Amino acid sequence: MSQSQSQTTPGAAAAKPAASPLLAGYPSGNAGYDEFMADAGGVRPHYAKLVAALGSYSPAELKRRRDICERLVHEQGIAYNVYGDPRGMDRPWQLDSVPLVIAPEEWSVLEAGLIQRAKLLNRILADCYGKQELIYSRWLSPAMVFGQPDFLRPCHGVRVPGDRYLNFYAADLARSPDGRWWVVSDRTQIPTGAGYALANRLVTSRTLPEAFRDHNVRRLAGFFRELQNTLTGLSPRGADVARVVLLTPGPHNETYFEQAYLARYLGYMLVEGQDLTVRDNQVWLKTLNGLERVDVIFRRVDDDFCDPLELRNDSMLGVPGLVEAVRAGNVVVANALGSGLVQSPAFMAFLPGLCDHILGEKLLLPSVATWWCGQKEARDYVLEHLDELVVKPAFRSHLKLPDPSQPLDAAGQEEVARHIRFDPDLFVAQERVEFATAPAWEKDILVPKPIGLRVFLVATPQGYQVMPGGLTRVSPDGGGRFISMQRGGSSKDTWIPSLTPVTELTLLQADRHNVELRRTGNNLPSRLADNFFWLGRYSERADATARLLRSSLRLFNPERSSGAQPLLAPLLQTLETQGQLPGISEKPELRQNAEAFEAELLAAIFDLERPGSLRQSADHLQRLAMLVRDRTSNDMWRVLSQLNDRFATPTASLVMLTGDAMGILNETLIGLAAFHGLARENMTRAQAWRFLDMGLRLERAVYLCTLLNATLHSPEAENPSVLEAVLEVVDCSITFRSRYNLVATVPAVFDLVLLDDKNPRSVLFQIKQLAKHFEKLPEEREDAPGAGKQVVGQCLARLNQTDARELASPSVKWTETNLSATITATLQALPQISDAIAANYFAHAAISRTGRGSES
């Protein structure tokens, strides 16, 4: 790197080489800079404690620590989505438990440079979106503004409170072989990664608690409290009534985990664009109880996607009318709309001059050497040095450039040169970054791996503040040319030891004196109500499927030569009706062939592609759990996530034995019981719980009615064994025995399972619960189709007039009884109720654009 700003380099005096076997694979005297080992071959002093701590563990203990780390990551569900990978949703986060340690004296130098840089970038933004004096005074090439798709013209002249465009800022740093830090990229629009840094901290401090204490590591919580204060302080109505929401692009975004994690940690509602609406130039949150005002939007949606009306009109992620609401001063978006402008690498070529001009200071923290090809001298230099440089688009563009991680061959250089000559403004070239290395686990030893460091700053009334720590990213290969989580890198916690004792604080104790007590929480966005409803439905679907399959497997006896298995008929019929065993009644040959039949049952459990299979339900459940993560406890997430893990384990793909399957079904049922228990005991009786329970009741009623209907139609319904099977599936065997103490009879079973409102697994019980829920919900819309409440009322009335004793009469044909008609009617009513709930409470009416009248 060619520029020369002075920086201190740490670790001049190195400790003696450590004799630990952990370091057997750690070379000294690397070509580049190593964070850990000084050139002379000794461990740098600020790493001595960590080496000593790790060296004191036995190999078995080290393995245990690594396992703890992995388990904590897994249990917290820390994930990073990789685009274009069908199984990439929710890829587990890679965390290496050995932290990066940065000496305090070095950190304070970095801090000063970062604060200056944030201040500078903010001032540049304020000028570009205001008077544009930097352009007219020739300190900034006008192309930097006007050529950039990230210059949002509709936002020019929009007043930003305190001219604070950057409330939150991140920079990617790399250290060159001579030990100096450089900024590789600026993140001014949506600085991602702070949540991952926090998650890494929680896991690492639990994996290495002794070392964490001994290092007196500076805590991250204070930084997030500042962030909270800053965001609430932006509220146009004042901080006391500020409602801050975190606007997410949705679960398919690569950092969705982080968004949900931060929303929960900071105590903000996680919303999608469709949850918000603009009325009278104000932003409102659509909840089940109506509209609630929003004051501050902490956004994770890109600048130009934030408002389809005035910005990109093809965006489905934003809020139509948002720009005008911001302009009217009724809502504040952080970072300010348009702040992506200065993260273009081309700006780096101008920063030293701009720093001097604007702040009257030398730029403390240099950027990686950058040439903007719009300038003739720079262009000539770049064209002569294409083999050494990385060429990038100067402005976000459609251009496809060669992979920057690979050096260009001659043909590649010629192609790039042609692009540059045709439209030089569009390109910048940067020096290739050599990353420093730091110790990372490889099997049982530590080896040097290239690392980059992302650091975060928040604007406070006293100026910018740096998070004491950061997200250290580790390159997957030894090349050290390119670091990207998209390409499968790993990450680390970053420790800044404190010279003074650290104070503990949590975000919850923010204001102890002035707490307004709240009991309601009836502000559930309708999108989330939808997700909770389906969470309830799928959890019960999984439960019912598992029970039916478990009983089927148990009753299925390959030794019975008849093979007809009439005992199973109602169970199989139910599974067929609900989709798990499609067409089984039309395949009599299956019932003759024990192996084929068993395979069919196993497929209904394990086949992810089969609609309604248990595995598919578990998969749906995990996805839904992700969608409501900011509204559910960690325990609930863990239970559902483990449920799905059970099917994804390698043993699940081996040849399955019935015995294995039984084991998995049992575990699944216990997992679901845990989930339902958590829902019942741990969720407040607010709307989230209500919709979850409505989903559950509705689904259970569907399965119960289907099973009862199949039983009535089964030729051997009177066979006590068939009835026993039914009782087993609906978990009523014990109740039945305690009540009747005799073999099962049709009227007694139907009374218990259909009509007994004391039995939580009876149809009537489900319908009564639904009716209670409807009482507590906001009124249904007058213009919405179907009235759920009314249909539930009709079902209830019908069930109340049904008497199971009519089945006792020897002359009666069961399928022609009033009871049978009641079951049929209930089965028909249930989907109507579900549709009515969706139409009344989940209506996220689709957003559409009016054709922009064309011109001829």
Place this chain on the structure above:
Amino acid sequence: MNYEVTHRTLYEYAAPVSVSQHVARLAPRVTATQSCSAFTLEISPEPTLRQTRRDYFGNELCLFSLQEVHRSLEIITHSQVAVTAPSLRPAESAPPWEEVAELFRDPVSPAVVGPYQFVFDSPQVRAAEDLAAYARESFTPRLSLLAGAQELTRRIFTDFKYDPKATTVATPLEEVWEKRRGVCQDFAHLGIACLRSLGLPAQYVSGYLRTRPPEGKPRLVGVDASHAWFAIFCPGVGWMDFDPTNNCQPCEEHITVAYGRDFGDVSPVAGILTGGGRHEVKVSVDVVEV
């Protein structure tokens, strides 16, 4: 020449719309050769909120939102406009095009920052090497800027077929280029892309064109249409209009409504609806000489 323009846009929605927000750019601009003595914009149903301001390019913008359930939306404008013919200078008097392009290479003088904004790619118009090659056949070395623009206008008119069925608002320029067909909007975009590919600033202009009925036939009401063309920046003169759809330099029969980098900046009416389902739009424009 004095005109009275009536522009009517009617949206009919298949399903009720609960909320909608719209942006309209329908007020004629005031320019060196055009004045607007009266302008009204009627919206029905009556919007809950309605604001007027200027956009980044100085066009008058009306933002309005309807917050009551509605099934249709009608927007009617009446404008009274006076247009005078620009003093068309001889093409040869303009500087060679290379000199103009040189003005817009770094370092660019703050004096031409205004037109400089129109050199860059915009969402719907991207410079390309094949477009530059096409443009160079018109802009021969050292040719005057205006002569080049006239020639480019003529070639687009000749090489491309006017065909309202060939494209829609969303058709990318690459497709127009391949099919050699399109409408005024496509030809304006094409001209702009060619000019920008040579490093020359070019603007998109939207407006109306007065149409003349065939000889001996009565003038029909409402058959006129929105129109679009491009403008090129000529140092010392300013923006000069060219209409590649009609192979002419707009004079007294073109009425200017808005300028921008491309259609996206000047779209006459754009809206976002909640609900609505499929919708139909009917547009009629009536330009009457008074």
